[in-house]
Amino acid sequence: MKRSKRYVANKQKVEAKKYSLEDAIKKAKETANSKYDESMDLSIKLGIDPKKTDQFVRGFSNLPHGTGKTKRILVLAKGEKEQEAKDAGADYTGFDEYIEKLKGGWSDVDIIIATPDVMSDISKLGRILGPKGLMPSPKAGTVTFEIDAQVKALKKGKVEFKTDKTGCVHVPVGRASFEDRKLQENILILMEDLLAAKPQTVKGNLIKSVTLSSTMGPGITIDEKELLDHARKGGV
Secondary structure (H helix, E strand, O other), rough: OOOOHHHHHOOOOOOOEEEEEHHHHHHHHOOOOOOOEEEEEEEEEEEOOOOHHOOOOEEEEEEEOOOOOOEEEEEEEEOHHHHHHHOOOOEEEHHHHHHHHOOOOOOOOOOOEHHHHHHHHHHHHHHHHOOOOOOOOOOOOOOOHHHHHHHHHHHOOOEEEEEEOEEEEEEEEEEOOOHHHHHHHHHHHHHHHHHOOOOOOOOOOOEEEEEEOOOOOOOOEEEEHHHHHHHHHOOO
């Protein structure tokens, strides 16, 4: 893939070594020099066999400072739960109207939450919502009667992490404009939650490598041993 001159110039600023978390954040910010506030993303290679379903890693992390992006949430519910969703700050709430819109291809949302009592109707939309990653799921916490708590948590900065087919996890941890300490705290909380989600069937170290990058910038390798020591101690 052909890289831009800016990317090549930024790549030359990154040494082929493992950086401390603090230095990695500084370097990622230095290379986040596009005209907009780039996302800061963490890519983590796990010591799992992605072909084994019992080694699948999935969980949630409540980032204390959020990701810098406001999630657009649709809540499919009826009656009191619809009003609860509105009061909690959901962007769209209702049922019949949005079922028809979804059937027609509308998907201008990041997350869909549904109450269990309406899932029999929503399950019919699996072929539409599944490929877009929008299908509500109990494992993802998006099929629930706890509408108020879930909407508020997602709006505040709750993120989901799960392994892809290569055995990696990719999670946004903030923006380039965030203070260094806020990015550090977000990353350490994420690492704590990721370690807590380690399947019992995985032997040895769960974390193989950790890379931080901005949206348009090169990857910066973080010293995973030092990072995990900080995470286990619960602070920077």
